[in-house]
Amino acid sequence: MHKTSCTVPRPGAPTMDALDPTPDARPEALREEGSDIDPELVEQTDEERASIRALRLSKLAALREAGGEPYPYRFDRDRNIDDLRAEFGGLEAGEEREVDVSLAGRLMLKRDQGRLTFGQLRDRSGEVQLFVSAGVIGKEQLAEFNDLDRGDWIGVNGTVMVTKKGELSVKVSSFELLSKALRPLPDKWKGLSDVDARYRQRYVDLTVNADARRVFEVRFAAVQAIRNELARRRFLEVETPFLHLQQGGATARPFVTHYNALNMDTYLRIALELPLKRLLVGGLERVFEIGRVFRNEGIDTRHNPEFTMLEAYQAFGDYTEMMELTEQLVAAAAMAATGSTIVPVRGVDIDLTPSWRRVSMVDLIGEVVGVEMHPSMPVADARAILDRLGLSYKPTWGAGRCTHEVYDELVEHTVIQPTIVLDHPRETSPLAKPHREDPSLVERFEVIVDGRELANAYSELNDPVEQLARFREEAAAKAAGDPEAGDVDLDYVRALEYGMPPAGGLGIGIDRLVMLLAGVESIREVILFPTLRPEAGLSDADFPSGGD
RNA sequence: GCCUCUGUGGCCAAGUGGUAAGGCAGCGGACUUUUAAUCCGACGAGCGUGGGUUCGACCCCCACCGGAGGCACCA
Numbered sequence: 001m002h003k004t005s006c007t008v009p010r011p012g013a014p015t016m017d018a019l020d021p022t023p024d025a026r027p028e029a030l031r032e033e034g035s036d037i038d039p040e041l042v043e044q045t046d047e048e049r050a051s052i053r054a055l056r057l058s059k060l061a062a063l064r065e066a067g068g069e070p071y072p073y074r075f076d077r078d079r080n081i082d083d084l085r086a087e088f089g090g091l092e093a094g095e096e097r098e099v100d101v102s103l104a105g106r107l108m109l110k111r112d113q114g115r116l117t118f119g120q121l122r123d124r125s126g127e128v129q130l131f132v133s134a135g136v137i138g139k140e141q142l143a144e145f146n147d148l149d150r151g152d153w154i155g156v157n158g159t160v161m162v163t164k165k166g167e168l169s170v171k172v173s174s175f176e177l178l179s180k181a182l183r184p185l186p187d188k189w190k191g192l193s194d195v196d197a198r199y200r201q202r203y204v205d206l207t208v209n210a211d212a213r214r215v216f217e218v219r220f221a222a223v224q225a226i227r228n229e230l231a232r233r234r235f236l237e238v239e240t241p242f243l244h245l246q247q248g249g250a251t252a253r254p255f256v257t258h259y260n261a262l263n264m265d266t267y268l269r270i271a272l273e274l275p276l277k278r279l280l281v282g283g284l285e286r287v288f289e290i291g292r293v294f295r296n297e298g299i300d301t302r303h304n305p306e307f308t309m310l311e312a313y314q315a316f317g318d319y320t321e322m323m324e325l326t327e328q329l330v331a332a333a334a335m336a337a338t339g340s341t342i343v344p345v346r347g348v349d350i351d352l353t354p355s356w357r358r359v360s361m362v363d364l365i366g367e368v369v370g371v372e373m374h375p376s377m378p379v380a381d382a383r384a385i386l387d388r389l390g391l392s393y394k395p396t397w398g399a400g401r402c403t404h405e406v407y408d409e410l411v412e413h414t415v416i417q418p419t420i421v422l423d424h425p426r427e428t429s430p431l432a433k434p435h436r437e438d439p440s441l442v443e444r445f446e447v448i449v450d451g452r453e454l455a456n457a458y459s460e461l462n463d464p465v466e467q468l469a470r471f472r473e474e475a476a477a478k479a480a481g482d483p484e485a486g487d488v489d490l491d492y493v494r495a496l497e498y499g500m501p502p503a504g505g506l507g508i509g510i511d512r513l514v515m516l517l518a519g520v521e522s523i524r525e526v527i528l529f530p531t532l533r534p535e536a537g538l539s540d541a542d543f544p545s546g547g548d
Numbered sequence: 549g550c551c552u553c554u555g556u557g558g559c560c561a562a563g564u565g566g567u568a569a570g571g572c573a574g575c576g577g578a579c580u581u582u583u584a585a586u587c588c589g590a591c592g593a594g595c596g597u598g599g600g601u602u603c604g605a606c607c608c609c610c611a612c613c614g615g616a617g618g619c620a621c622c623a
Contacts, residue, residue: 051592052558052574109584116580133580150573163581186559187572189584193560196615208559252622297622298549307623453623484622509623522616523623533614 054544056149056182063177070180075155077104082125084160085168093166097159101170103128104155104178106207107148109188115139117146121156121170129169130156136171145172150188151181151207199530215525218337218518223290223510225336226310226329233325235286235312240275242268242292247478248471248486249273249431253296255305268294272311273431273505274492277460280315280503281495288312290510301522302452305531308510313460315501318433319443322457322504323420326447327354330418330454330513337517345450345519348416356418356447361407364421368411375400375425376440400425400440413451420445430470432458449516457506464496 060070079087081103088097105123119130134142148154158172186192191208198205198212205212227237245264247254249271259266272289279287290310297303310329314321334341334352341353359367362374371385375398382402386393391409393402403425415421422445423435432442443459461467471488478485514526524530 111582111585113582114579118582184558184573190560303622
């Protein structure tokens with residue numbers, strides 16, 4: 001047993017032995033003088049005895065035995081660690097201040113020097129060293145501190161000092177266990193790198209990987225900046241239903257769920273569009289929603305079945321307003337998240353500073369591919385171009401769809417710097433208003449950055465007769481077996497019949513924006529709990545009671 | 549859905565046909581200014597799961613279960 005005694009008996013302390021009258025049945029190896037093994041461990045299997053978790057459970061039991069509480073209710077700290085650094089960061093090596101401070105956080109490292117132990121305490125704002133000296137808190141308290149484990153949550157009280165190596169520290173006068181960790185943290189240097197474990201146990205990932213934490217700070221800053229900019233422009237933030245009775249607002253397969261009370265199937269929303277535009281009919285004029293949408297499609301580095309969209313609608317504007325708005329929102333997000341509107345992506349500086357290049361789809365195709373194409377050209381000519389370019393097409397495609405195909409296959413991925421690609425073929429844009437100068441086009445643009453679509457916007461269709469016709473086309477396609485086609489939303493048509501003001505609408509994929517700003521290549525890195533298959537092998541057997 | 553890669557103690561990681569290195573953490577010991585502290589000592593896995601081949605399998609084969617990347621589709 002330990003040479004030091006302390007108020008909390010640790011495994012093997014005399015009180016425990018006294019409480020256990022049974023003969024010492026411990027294996028030879030554990031019965032030696034100085035063995036620190038809790039007698040309770042004898043009740044455990046070999047596997048449990050070997051496990052860190054079992055040892056921690058016995059620590060827990062010992063602590064409670066002594067009247068301690070490993071999971072107390074609260075701790076009053078008086079500042080965050082970054083506050084402490086701001087206040088005392090100017091101290092010289094060796095300086096001390098008789099200022100009482102109290103901090104709370106997770107114990108990340110321990111360096112035991114014998115009569116002195118250094119700890120590393122982390123809260124959300126930063127880390128600071130703990131200086132825990134027997135000369136200050138006494139040998140017993142020091143032994144208790146040394147009995148803490150990496151990963152435990154603690155609260156500390158102490159004064160401020162700087163070590164002779166210049167490290168700002170808290171000279172601990174007392175500490176309190178706030179929550180005992182039963183499972184060990186990953187390697188203190190290598191951290192957690194197994195991506196499966198990182199996503200499934202995001203709590204561990206966030207604990208040990210600073211990069212993971214940084215991504216979500218970036219995400220918050222970007223979203224907050226977008227909210228602020230929209231609010232400044234007098235947009236009203238709203239919340240619309242997740243459960244939709246009809247499929248619409250985008251072309252995508254929905255998740256279907258059953259609502260018992262109404263005994264009917266409902267869809268998880270695939271877009272925010274139709275409810276928001278109803279609000280324009282209602283006269284709200286400028287509305288936006290940042291929210292989760294759900295698409296029953298594949299998972300890859302750029303797609304997660306649930307993801308976050310911003311959609312904003314502005315009455316009395318058209319898509320040219322949306323171009324300016326998109327630029328300002330993205331620039332504001334970049335500035336807030338990274339401090340700059342220039343973000344490095346794979347060695348290339350992407351300059352998000354407004355204004356961005358604006359180019360029509362047909363002009364861009366001419367520039368990149370070197371062919372003259374237009375949705376108004378005879379379909380036979382369009383097909384000839386696709387043949388020459390080695391692209392395939394379906395017999396149902398018109399010249400517009402063919403034009404879009406060339407753009408998708410050969411142009412989009414070549415566009416690295418932010419570019420507003422405008423005036424899409426009418427054939428591929430069923431929800432946008434026809435172009436005021438060219439009936440084969442619609443007033444629509446996409447923003448391409450780093451070869452990927454970041455935003456999509458229209459002059460919104462508000463002609464109820466035209467809208468009904470398009471809904472009917474979709475419904476016919478759905479009836480013919482297209483799972484991505486939507487339903488006829490008669491209430492939406494009725495809303496338009498009351499009159500929707502002319503408006504521009506904008507959608508931005510928030511996850512992709514964050515990927516860009518955070519410099520990560522997988523959408524799972526910007527979603528806290530990405531969709532994964534069920535974890536195999538996690539069972540009750542992984543949670544032995546520890547011998548109680 | 550298809551293709552390729554991948555799964556070794558709590559974490560990181562070697563081994564690729566001869567019977568599981570090493571590091572971190574944890575455990576015991578030393579140390580009052582460390583910074584991934586250091587030093588000494590003891591311990592811990594039969595290699596995702598199930599079959600098969602072989603005298604012998606972490607290693608080869610098959611299936612299944614996770615994961616990653618790519619293709620297809622989409623934001």
